[in-house]
Amino acid sequence: MLFIAMIFLIFALFIIGRILRGYQAVWLSLILFTFGCCILGLAGLIPRFGNYQLDGIFSLPLDQPNWAWRLLENLSLYEFMRFRLWSAIGFIVAVVGFAFSYSFERWSFGDAFVLGVFCLVDAFLFWNYDPEHLYAVYMRGAMLLNDPAARGRWEQQLSLIDLVALALMIFTLVWAVQRILTVFFHSTIVQKRVQALCVGIGSFILSVFFLLLFCLGRGTVLNAYTMATSLLPTGSKYPVFDSVYLKAVPLATMIVMSMVLLAILRYGFLGTWRIGAGQLEQQINLANQAVRLALHSFKNQFLAAQMAMNMAQLQLEGVAGEPVAKARHQIRSAMDVCQDALTGLDKLHAQAKRLQVNPQWLSLQELVEQALHNCHCCQAMDDIILSKRYANGKIWVWGDHENLLKVLENLIQNALDAMAGRPEGGEPQKLVIEISREYEWGCVRITDNGPGIPKENLHKVFRPFFTTKPAKTNWGLGLTYCHRVVKAHRGYINLRSKPGGGTTAEVILRCRENLNIA
Structure with missing residues (x-):
């Protein structure tokens, strides 16, 4: 168990130290860190309470190292209970914070209301399961030993409070995981969807095991009845932990880490470099x-x-x-x-x-208009039906003006060249340019109704010197240059095409509204 806890803690510290790029990285590292702390608390689970004012007796597996014994034996019972409580609540807060930061677009009254509700839930958990309050609960229960009816009502009240607390935790985690997975269904950006699927699955697995290990049963932090009655001479129910779920923790850890690493290394989650294109x-x-x-x-x-x-x-x-x-x-x-x-x-x-990049704040609308003007000066566009679908308000991105302008000019020129190859007498040439914002990304999509790119060539278009145009006038370096520039901005460039159905070139850059990278 301690080894698994160390994996979570070290991975969390690695994210903070090496790939800290914005609030998403902070919340993700907190999720992993607090889950590791919860496992540490489980490793030192107290099987039987002594006096609340004295140190407790900790039960550890015999294969635990001596430093674990020394660490736990120096914690008072109050400190240990607060450590478990704060770790559990910290995990809830981290999952909610990550869900907000990952799916955030703009503030609304509903978001503020939901955050207010979650703050009240956290305050309720902090107050109701704090050792000081539990000690007061124990004292009230001790005074009711001679009144079975009153004691029964007292036990039912504690059980009801535990059920309410558990229901609130389940609702909070379900809401957070659902919000993360909503990005997968709503986003049109391929990389964002895959990231959402990976981190959503990882968050779901961690949430399920969090509930099974730390929120269900008599040895959990949400069992005021057990903790408050552990010292009573009769009817005591000491914390007992079912180790069945522990056997699946290593497998769950491997799956969660694989999902997070896949999102980070393969699909550029948290703005990191991506493998797979070596x-x-x-x-x-x-x-x-x-x-x-x-x-x-x-x-x-x-x-x-x-x-x-x-x-x-x-x-x-x-x-x-x-x-x-x-x-x-x-x-x-x-x-x-x-x-x-x-x-x-x-x-x-x-x-x-x-590639030299001199970034500054750029308006995507102005950048596209300048690229269109430059292409119009070089080539007549009078016979082309141009459709502009721009988002309301300017979308600002952090990038290099000269290089990004060349990227857009290149993509627009490719679309014009593709439509020039259409047979005469057919459908008129149409060029659609769309500018939108999705979450923390600004998108420019350039769509033509040209002949499209054959499927066998679609994965080759970014290769150097690959071109379907006459080799005497084209070197096949245009899309390679576009790929370099967009990658230097930690963005994405995608091409979607099918024979006879036209081509869509998509440039995705981090936008100013949600830009919080280091």
Whole structure:
């Protein structure tokens, strides 16, 4: 048991120390930490109370280490009981806090009311099961030993209070788990849905075992009758724990940890890096090396052309005439073009080496409008039906203006190129751009009604140098660049397509309204 408790405690401390990114990480670490504390309290369960004012006698399995004995024997009975109580209530608070932080969109009166109710529930549990109050309950019960009828009513009252407390705990946990799983059914973001499913299953398993181990039976923190009557000379019911559920705790621990790690490492939960795309990352790195070599070669050729034009310009000095003046003007124009090309190559070389991100607050609406304007200047869009579906109010994201603008331009241009390949006389070309906010994410979806991407090519589109366009005019690095930029912003980029049904490109970035990352 202590080993399992240590797993939860160490994992919680790891989240706080290594991947602390916002309130969700704080609440998740508190869930794991308080559950580990509950297991520690269970390891030192008191089988029989002594005087409430004296230290209790702790029963531990014989295979527990000496430090566990020393730790528990130095706790007074009051301290031990409060440790178990506060750990249990802390778990409830942590699950509710995580449910709120994970599914939060905007404050409402209903949210404030629910939080107020939960605060009252916690206050009730703190007061009713505090050792000081239980001692007062014990004293009242001791005074009723000579009155069986009154004592019976007293016992029924305690049992009713325990049932109410248990019902409140069950309702709170069910509400919290249901709220987490609601994200799975309501969100349209694939990564968010999978995260919600993983952490929802993990929270459900922990909640079930929390109720079975710490809230049911006579050895729980929610049994005022047992704890208050343990010292009575007659009719005493000492805490007894059924160890049947303990046998399933290691399996439950493994499942919960697997779910949380899957959400964190595979689907970027808590804003962490994601595994599972190692092959793609390796291909991108190799492509960057190839691009740097190509850029270096191009730069040398431009420098050679620039030197040749400088020599030509020097040779024309002192020569008069209108044709010579035109030639000088053309040489200067060509030199300016070479200089601009060299500057652009330097920027591309720096991006291929390491992506530089200079974040600032950006409006998604303004960013999309600027990308549309730039694409309209480069390509006529008069024959395209453009539909804009923007959320009310501006959605602010924390990102690099230049790189994100290029990402949107690239995706819009891909949509225009895809629709240009449609056969004439068919359905008119339609481009739909949607901007929305879901929970802590801002989304831009660009949908075209082009021919779509074949299923066998859909998983290849982010690979370097992969393209379905003519190779003479396209290098196949556009979506690779988009992937790098969005990943650098700890966001997501998704493509959904089917042959003949068009394509939807989705860029998901953390938005300002719920931005609380470190």
